Amino acid sequence: MPRATIDDVAARAGVSKGTVSLVYSGKRTISEETRERVLRAAADLDWVPSSRARALATRRSSTIGLVLARDPDVIATDTFFAGFLAGVEAVLSTVDMGVLMQVVPDHDRERDAYRSLARGRVDGVLLLDLEIDDARLDIVRSLSLPAVIVGAHPNPAGLPQAHVDDGRGMVALLDHLIELGHSRIAHVSGPVGYVHARHRLDTFRSSLRERGLDPSLVVEGDFTAQSGRSATAELLAAETPPTAITFANDVMAMAGLSYAQSIGVAVPDDLSVTGFDDSELAAHLTPSLTTVHTDVVAWGRRAAESLLGHIAGDDVADAVLDGPHLVNRNSTGPAAS
Amino acid sequence: MPRATIDDVAARAGVSKGTVSLVYSGKRTISEETRERVLRAAADLDWVPSSRARALATRRSSTIGLVLARDPDVIATDTFFAGFLAGVEAVLSTVDMGVLMQVVPDHDRERDAYRSLARGRVDGVLLLDLEIDDARLDIVRSLSLPAVIVGAHPNPAGLPQAHVDDGRGMVALLDHLIELGHSRIAHVSGPVGYVHARHRLDTFRSSLRERGLDPSLVVEGDFTAQSGRSATAELLAAETPPTAITFANDVMAMAGLSYAQSIGVAVPDDLSVTGFDDSELAAHLTPSLTTVHTDVVAWGRRAAESLLGHIAGDDVADAVLDGPHLVNRNSTGPAAS
DNA sequence: CTGAAAGCGCTTACAG
DNA sequence: CTGAAAGCGCTTACAG
Structure with missing residues (x-):
C-alpha cells in the first residue's frame, strides 16, 4: 500500500491539512477535540509526517554533519569519538535531529564532503581535529554553513567553539x-x-x-x-x-x-x-x-548545544568545559636517583 | 544573498528548469552546447542542486541509517567500527550518499530511532550487533525499511546479509x-x-x-x-x-x-x-x-553494496567475506607440561 | 533534443 | 480556533 500522506489524514479527520500540521508542530493552540480526531486518524492510517517534505518546506534538514578525515585505524583507537558522539546524540535526539557522518580518506574528499553537505543535507557542522591553517574554516565560511569547532585549545578561528583546555x-x-x-x-x-x-x-x-x-x-x-x-x-x-x-x-x-x-x-x-x-x-x-581524563560525553553535549544555538541564529559564546583531570595510577612513581 | 535555485539557473541559461535538471542527472542526452550554457550559468550563480528538494521529488533521501544501541565505552574500544564505516562510506560516496548515525542508550530509544529514520530520513538501514530474537527484525519489516544484516554468523533472519563467519x-x-x-x-x-x-x-x-x-x-x-x-x-x-x-x-x-x-x-x-x-x-x-584478523573495510564495502542493491529492489544474495584469519604472534606457545 | 506543467508532502502567512 | 492556498525547489511523465 502506498504510504498515507497528510491529505489522507486531514480527509479522515475532517479538517484541513494545515490543522494536521499544526497539531504536530504545536505552533498554534488546537482544540482538544480536533486534536484527538487528528491523532486518531493518523494512528488509523499509520501516518507519520515525512521528514523529506518537512525539510523542503522549512528549509531545515534537522541533521548536522560530521566529517572525519582520518585513517580508520586512528579513528578506531580513538577513545574520544564514541563518547563524544553519544553526547551529541543525547542533545540532538531531544529535538528529533540526527547526525550525518562521513569518513573521508584525504583533504580533497573532505572538501567535496562539505560541499555535498552544504546542498541542504545538514543545517550545520561540527569541526573536529582542527589543523593549523585549516582549510575547512574557509570552506564553511564560503558555503555559509554554520559551524562549531570542537577544540582542545584556545579559540583560533573566530567560530563558536566547545572546548576543553x-x-x-x-x-x-x-x-x-x-x-x-x-x-x-x-x-x-x-x-x-x-x-x-x-x-x-x-x-x-x-x-x-x-x-x-x-x-x-x-x-x-x-x-x-x-x-x-x-x-x-x-x-x-x-x-x-x-x-x-x-x-x-x-x-x-x-x-x-x-x-x-x-x-x-x-x-x-x-x-x-x-x-x-x-x-x-x-x-x-x-x-x-x-x-x-575528560568528560567526553559532556563535551559532545555542549558542542551540540552550541551548534543548535548557532543554527538558530543565537550569538553563542564559547563553551569551556572542565578538565582534563589527572588520573593517578601505577605507571608513574618517584624518579630513580 | 538568498541562495540561487534551479529557476535562476534556467533563466540565466535561457532553458527550462527541466533541462537544467536533466543536465545534472544525465537521464537524457543534452546537446553539448546547451549543457555548457547550463553549467556555466550554474557556476556563475554558485548553484548546487538542493538535496532536500531532490529528496522530496524522487522519494529518496540518498542516506542510509546506522543505529548503535551500545554503551559508548564499548563502542570506543571497538576496533571494528571505524574501519567498517570507512568501507561503507567508500561505496556510498561514489553515488553521493551519506550515512546517518544514531547512538542510543537502550532498546526503547532504538525503536524510536528506527521509527524516526523510517519517516523518510533514510532509504535503508544496516543492522549491526544482531541479538537473539532481535526486535529490530520486526521493526524494519513493519516499517518497510530495506535492511541488510551485518553478521558474523550464518543468516538467521531471512534478510540479506553481509557476513564473515x-x-x-x-x-x-x-x-x-x-x-x-x-x-x-x-x-x-x-x-x-x-x-x-x-x-x-x-x-x-x-x-x-x-x-x-x-x-x-x-x-x-x-x-x-x-x-x-x-x-x-x-x-x-x-x-x-x-x-x-x-x-x-x-x-x-x-x-x-x-x-x-x-x-x-x-x-x-x-x-x-x-x-x-x-x-x-x-x-x-x-x-x-x-x-x-578480518578485513573490516571490505566488510563495510560489501554491506553497503548489498544495501544499495536491496534499496534498488534487486534480489541480493548474501555476501560472504573471507576470514577471519589467524595472526600468530607471541602470546601463544607450547602448553606447559 | 527541449519545454510546460503537474506533482512530491509538507509549512505558513493570510483571512476569517 | 480553523481553512484555503501559495510556496519550498526539485523531477518526470507528457507533448512536440
Whole structure:
C-alpha cells in the first residue's frame, strides 16, 4: 500500500491539512477535540509526517554533519569519538535531529564532503581535529554553513567553539611528575599539524622551560601504537634517557610502556609513563596507566548545544568545559636517583 | 544573498528548469552546447542542486541509517567500527550518499530511532550487533525499511546479509592452540545475547567436544577490559586452571593477559592467550597478541553494496567475506607440561 | 533534443 | 480556533 500522506489524514479527520500540521508542530493552540480526531486518524492510517517534505518546506534538514578525515585505524583507537558522539546524540535526539557522518580518506574528499553537505543535507557542522591553517574554516565560511569547532585549545578561528583546555591536562601531568622528582621528562606528541597536538606540545615546552627544565626531549608520533613504540625506542636509546615520558594519547603510552618493559626497563621504577584520554583499557593494564581524563560525553553535549544555538541564529559564546583531570595510577612513581 | 535555485539557473541559461535538471542527472542526452550554457550559468550563480528538494521529488533521501544501541565505552574500544564505516562510506560516496548515525542508550530509544529514520530520513538501514530474537527484525519489516544484516554468523533472519563467519576464526585459534599441545582451553565470551558472541561460543564448545576436550571452561564477559580482567581472575583461580584462554575480543584479551602477568603467570610460558579482532595495539604489546584478523573495510564495502542493491529492489544474495584469519604472534606457545 | 506543467508532502502567512 | 492556498525547489511523465 502506498504510504498515507497528510491529505489522507486531514480527509479522515475532517479538517484541513494545515490543522494536521499544526497539531504536530504545536505552533498554534488546537482544540482538544480536533486534536484527538487528528491523532486518531493518523494512528488509523499509520501516518507519520515525512521528514523529506518537512525539510523542503522549512528549509531545515534537522541533521548536522560530521566529517572525519582520518585513517580508520586512528579513528578506531580513538577513545574520544564514541563518547563524544553519544553526547551529541543525547542533545540532538531531544529535538528529533540526527547526525550525518562521513569518513573521508584525504583533504580533497573532505572538501567535496562539505560541499555535498552544504546542498541542504545538514543545517550545520561540527569541526573536529582542527589543523593549523585549516582549510575547512574557509570552506564553511564560503558555503555559509554554520559551524562549531570542537577544540582542545584556545579559540583560533573566530567560530563558536566547545572546548576543553588540553594544556591544563598537560600541566597537571607535569606537576605530578615533577613532584615525584623527575627532571628529564620527554613528550611523544601527536601530529603537530593538529592544533590540539601542537597545543599539548607547546604547553609541555613552556611549562618545562618555566621551571628551568630541559624542554627538548620531544618525538612526534601519530597516535598509533606503532609510533608510540618507535618513539619510545628512540628516547630510551639516548645517552641519558628520560626518567619519564608523557604521551599525547593512551594508545601510544600503552605501546611505549610495553616496549620499555620488553627491553627490561621497569615501569614505574626505571621509567614513569603517562597517557592522555583515560581509555577503558588503560585502567586494566599492568601497571595501570596514569593519564588525564575528560568528560567526553559532556563535551559532545555542549558542542551540540552550541551548534543548535548557532543554527538558530543565537550569538553563542564559547563553551569551556572542565578538565582534563589527572588520573593517578601505577605507571608513574618517584624518579630513580 | 538568498541562495540561487534551479529557476535562476534556467533563466540565466535561457532553458527550462527541466533541462537544467536533466543536465545534472544525465537521464537524457543534452546537446553539448546547451549543457555548457547550463553549467556555466550554474557556476556563475554558485548553484548546487538542493538535496532536500531532490529528496522530496524522487522519494529518496540518498542516506542510509546506522543505529548503535551500545554503551559508548564499548563502542570506543571497538576496533571494528571505524574501519567498517570507512568501507561503507567508500561505496556510498561514489553515488553521493551519506550515512546517518544514531547512538542510543537502550532498546526503547532504538525503536524510536528506527521509527524516526523510517519517516523518510533514510532509504535503508544496516543492522549491526544482531541479538537473539532481535526486535529490530520486526521493526524494519513493519516499517518497510530495506535492511541488510551485518553478521558474523550464518543468516538467521531471512534478510540479506553481509557476513564473515566468526566460527572459522574460532576454529583457526583452537587448531593453533591444540597443535601447541593445549588441552585445557577456556573461552571468555562476549554477551551471549548477541548472535555473534553466541556463535563464537557455540563454535568453541562444539570444536572442543569434537576433539574430546573439555568444553566447559567458559566465562561470559561484555567486551570491556574490566570484564576481561575479572574473567581471567576467575579462570586462573580454579583448582586446575586452563593453559590457554581464548577471548572474544582483543581488549578483553589484553586486559586478561596483563592481569595474568601481574599475578606472576607468564605469557605464553604458563598461559597462552588469544584475542579476536586484530586491533592496532594488539601487535605492539609485550608479548604481542595472537589473534584473528578480518578485513573490516571490505566488510563495510560489501554491506553497503548489498544495501544499495536491496534499496534498488534487486534480489541480493548474501555476501560472504573471507576470514577471519589467524595472526600468530607471541602470546601463544607450547602448553606447559 | 527541449519545454510546460503537474506533482512530491509538507509549512505558513493570510483571512476569517 | 480553523481553512484555503501559495510556496519550498526539485523531477518526470507528457507533448512536440
